[in-house]
Amino acid sequence: MHSISVNQFRDNLKTYIEQTVSDHEPIKVTRRAGESFIVMSADDWEREQETLHVLQSSTLMQQIAESIGTHKNNDGYKPTQEQLNEITSL
Structure with a gap:
């Protein structure tokens, strides 16, 4: 699973969403405070x-x-x- 920062995700939102949908690979997005969430x-x-x-x-x-x-x-x-x-x- 690919892991990125929340800033990277925000700056390239459209690209990451298209990648997630087309590749069927979730992305782990990590926040500064250490909390993470998954986009799929x-x-x-x-x-x-x-x-x-x-x-x-x-x-x-x-x-x-x-x-x-x-x-x-x-x-x-x-x-x-x-x-x-x-x-x-x-």
Whole structure:
């Protein structure tokens, strides 16, 4: 994560915002008093929130673990050729 001073951020606000949105890389902005804040795109923030929601849900984590197990054992759902043709024709 790139770290800059609040003065640098203020002086080049537009450039840093465009960089953050296009690169999907948050920027850490440090104030003189030592306090910092993070600038990130709204899309990236929403994605982080979704990830946190999944990680905090024991039910979802259990479903993921079970899915990994069936995948490793090759026990998962196998669509018919007709279903595959329908999916790939979209």
